[in-house]
Amino acid sequence: MGDYKTIRKIAIIGGGPKGIYGFERLAAWFKVNPPTERIEIRIFNRTDSFAAGENYRVGQPSWLLINNPVGEVNMWPEEKPSPVVPLPLSLTEWVNRNENLHVTDQDYTSRAIVGRYLAHGFRLIASNLPDKVFGNYSVGEVTDIYKDSGKYALCMDTNGHEKSPPTELYDHVLLATGHPRNRETEEQLRYQSFANKHTSCGYIPYIYPVETAFKDLPPSCSIGMKGIGLTFVDAVLALTEGKGGVFKRDESEKLVYNPSGNEPKVIYPFSRSGLPMLPRRSVPGEMSKLKFFTKPELQKIQTRGKIDFKQQIWPLLSQDMIYAYYDIAMKEAGFPEGLSASTDFEDVQRTVAEYQQKCPGLKRFDPDTFLDPLQENSTFDGQTFHQYIHSQYNFYVKEARKGEFKSPLAAVTAVWKKASSLFCDLYSFGGFTPESQRYFDRSIRGKLNRVTFGPPVESAEKMYALVESGILNFGAARSPNLSMDEKSGAFILESGQRSLRHHVQYLVDARIPKMSLADDCSKLFRKLLNRGLITTFINRATQEAYQTGAVNITPEGFVIDNQGNVNSGIAVTGTPTEGITFDNDTLSRNRNNFVNSWAEYISKEYAKPETEHHAN
Ligand SMILES: Cc1cc2nc3c(=O)[nH]c(=O)nc-3n(C[C@H](O)[C@H](O)[C@H](O)COP(=O)(O)OP(=O)(O)OC[C@H]3O[C@@H](n4cnc5c(N)ncnc54)[C@H](O)[C@@H]3O)c2cc1C
Known part of the structure; x- marks a missing residue:
């Protein structure tokens, strides 16, 4: 056993959902790898809205709904080690027990309820910390981090007053700062x-x-x-x-x-x-799987070096969209088999052509037009455009209400969502050629989001x-x-x-800023960049380079400094990594989950007496 008075310290900057996910993993790993000394985990958050952060602030109006169904939200991971709390409930279970409501996995609830769920979970973790592990929760903005005697000193701003020079030093820092604050254009x-x-x-x-x-x-x-x-x-x-x-x-x-x-x-x-x-609605039942954008197909692509979205990815996504659309269209038109007997895409095309001959009046579907229903440069008279949206929106709402098993449009809408997890693996850490990543980030991503991650149908009906x-x-x-x-x-x-x-x-x-380190005006990121402690990720190939807005990290989530060195003292999770990873803007515990290995790493380090591991 080591010296009980020694306190080793870990700082989590940002006490929103992702910061709390990091806290949760630390607690779980310290339980299985007990530390030799006292540990303090200090979480810094700009406001006292710990866990809920600003997006799920409990005081916000109840008509602000989450954008994904309740069944998709669970603040507790499925991975090992298990959470330290006695009863880790999913959002659906928690709401049904605590909110005097009955919800199903398909419902959409208010963001304030999600905030209460997250805050409750946070309190549970804080009151179930393993032996020798203590939590400390500070309200204020961290404005600077610098290296001091091999550890990290943090400067903090409370109510606009910069605090006197820091006296506390931290071995490890997790940046979980969420959405950026970009400077005004x-x-x-x-x-x-x-x-x-x-x-x-x-x-x-x-x-x-x-x-x-x-x-x-x-x-x-x-x-x-x-x-x-x-x-x-x-x-x-x-x-x-x-x-x-x-x-x-x-x-x-x-x-x-x-x-x-x-x-x-x-x-x-x-x-x-x-x-x-496009609005969306979740419906009960086993979701169909993609037929063409599949792991084996993508593995073949990955072995050929950096990927080209237009050449290698879009064709597969298009095939799945075509399949999804006509499979449901045929079933709804009285062909109960749909496309289920098709063996490959040629077969799908043949069956669709036969179907179109039998039902010539039925709507045709084209994936490019689905993404871009109007030619980029086409202009409209204002009133005509308003009328077009008026009738289209009515159609969108009706189709979303039917859900993906009944509406061909809703079925296509679900394709990108189903693809996004595999896509994330392809995109991350410069998986695309620089030019192709630029093309995807700037020209395609927004269009795919528009047709896939729209508001719940309840909110769309109000629009x-x-x-x-x-x-x-x-x-x-x-x-x-x-x-x-x-x-x-x-x-x-x-x-x-x-x-x-x-x-x-x-x-x-009515937009929220995108992650762009170059434009981020928060004191913390400016200082970290100036000190060279963090750098911006650049996707490079022989002839081209594309600078994304993300912090440069290793696949384990550790930052890479301006000398090209990996620094395991600072890790990043969530939005600041958007551009080197994909789709961090969710409550997901699985997608781009860096905090599990981060917490494991620290717990193993702290399971040894400090004298054995203290370096630098
Ligand atoms: C309005 C809105 C609605 C959303 N709705 C959904 C939804 O329905 N479903 C979904 O899956 N996703 C939704 N998202 C995406 C959202 O980003 C994530 O769900 C989630 O909030 C990400 O958690 P986070 O901890 O990374 O970031 P945040 O929630 O942004 O939390 C970051 C926290 O860090 C604090 N912080 C930042 N910098 C510092 C600093 N220097 N010092 C101290 N504290 C700091 C902030 O004050 C904040 O509390 C929504 C986003 C927005 C903006």
Whole structure:
């Protein structure tokens, strides 16, 4: 046994879900590999919302729903060693026991409930820590980390006051800081300075927390809203339901919006494509597996060196989309076998051609058009585009309601989700050629997300009700020109063949920043970069290089410094690794799970007396 007074320290920067996942793994590993000395795990979080973080803050309104069904969320991993808590419940089990609600795995619950689940789990871990392991939870922002005597010193900012020089030193640091805070672009600064100059208008660069972001907006104002993704749905709900409006079903079960009088008169959403995300609904039953985008097929591709998305991946995904669409379309048209008897893709094509001959009136499906339903450069008259979205959105909602076993569209929508786990293995650590990764990141990923990871159908129905009520107007949605009119003090959206001009009083940026280390303005990342403790990941090949926005790490999650050395003292998890890994923006415990091996590594190190392992 070592000296009981010695305290070895581990710091977790960021006490959101991923930071707490790291905490959970440390606790589990220290139980199986008991430390020789006292251990302190200190978690730093900007606010006191430990575990829930900002995204699942317990105080947020109940109409902000999670984007995946309850059955997909479980804060406890399936891997060994088991969690230290006596009863690790999945979200479904926890809600049914604790929230006076009955939910199934297919339901969507509020983010606040998820926050309560995560916070409860965090308290359980904290009260079940193994012998000699202690937790310490600090509210404040870590603004700098530097090396001191082979360990790490942390600087902290509490309520804007930088604390005096740090006295505590940490052996290990986990960066779990979540979404970045990117510096404002020149364009954003121009909007802000225009809004500052004119009392008649306003600029809202970030919509969270939604309860306060829109509090100063007067009733019946007009809004231009940049972004038509999931954040747009939150913003629109905050401006309607959050302002006292009510969604109700009429006699025909149609959802209608009853205004409160406090909401905006009109919201003009806009983006490059102008297209909203496809809604989704989870249905019970065994999900079908992909037929072409399969592990054996992908293994063949991987052995041939860096991958080209267009040449090697998209053809397989397209085949699965075609299969998914026609399999359900045929079953729904009275051919109960669907495509299940097809042996390969040629066979699928043959069967589909026969089916199309028998049912010539049935809709044809093309994966490229599915991703890009409108030609990039096609322009529309604003009203025509609005009508197009109006009718399409109604169709999307109806198809999503049917679910993937009944709707060909919903079946295709599910393909990318099913593919994404295998895709993650291909993409990570520069698996694609630099050019192909750039192409995927910039041109394809957003389109695939649009058709796959849309809002729950409940929220989409509300969007549709607002289109019907005239509050949501897609008349300026497709690549409008955004300008500022000094004379009227209004923002102007101009779009369509006839360049119709829409004056709006408020401009809202309804997007969340993407990970880009170069643009991240948080003090911590700036300092870490300047000190050379972290670097940016660059995907390189002989002739090309592509700089992603991610922190450069090893497959174990350890940072690589500016000398090219692996530093096992600092590990990273979650969003800051987006670009070297894929799809970290979830509550998943399996996807890009670095914290298990990180915690194992530390527990083994601490199972020996400090004198044996203390290096540097
Ligand atoms: C509005 C919104 C809704 C979402 N909904 C879903 C959903 O329904 N389902 C889903 O799977 N995913 C969803 N996501 C994705 C989300 O990123 C993850 O689910 C999850 O929040 C990621 O956890 P995290 O701990 O990595 O990051 P975060 O949740 O962002 O937590 C990071 C924490 O670190 C703290 N922090 C950052 N820097 C410092 C510092 N220097 N010092 C101290 N503390 C710091 C922050 O304050 C924060 O509490 C959503 C994201 C957003 C933005």
